[in-house]
Amino acid sequence: MKIEMLHHSDITATIQERVSSLYGQLNPTEHQSLLEDALANKNVLMVVCKEDNVICGMALLVTYKVLAGYRGLVEDVVVDDAYRGKGIGKQLMQKLVEQGRELGLDEILLFSGHHRTAAIALYKSLGFTMRNSGVYQLKV
Secondary structure: OEEEEEOHHHOOHHHHHHHHHHHHHHOOOOOOOOHHHHHOOOOEEEEEEEEOOEEEEEEEEEEEEEOOEEEEEEEEEEEOHHHOOOOHHHHHHHHHHHHHHHHOOOEEEEOOOOOOHHHHHHHHHOOOOOOOOOOOOOOO
C-alpha cells in the first residue's frame, strides 16, 4: 500500500472512474462533481491509497481562512469495501493531519454520521473530539 497526494495534473480517465466508484460507495445518492473541478481549487488537497497501482481509498482536506483562524475540513473519506479493515482509513487521515500541520492550520474539522461507529472510533483514536454544536443544512 502506498499513501500519496493526488494532484490536478495526475488525473486520468481511469483515476476519475475509480474515484467516482469510491465516492459512490460513500454517497450513492449524492451528485458528484468531476475530480478535475475539485482539484483545480488550490484549497483542496486529496490523498489516496494505492495498492497494485489501483486507488483503494481516498480523503480530501479543504482549507479556508476565517476570523477564527486557518482551518481545514475533512471531506469524502472512503475505503473500498474490498480493502477495509487494513488500516487504510487511518493512514489516509494521518496524512491529512500531517498536511494540515505543515500548512499551519489552527484546527481540522470533520463531520460524520452518528451511525458510522467505526469511522468515529478512528477519528477519536487520532485525537478528534466532538464539538458541542449542531450541523444545519440548506440545499441551494
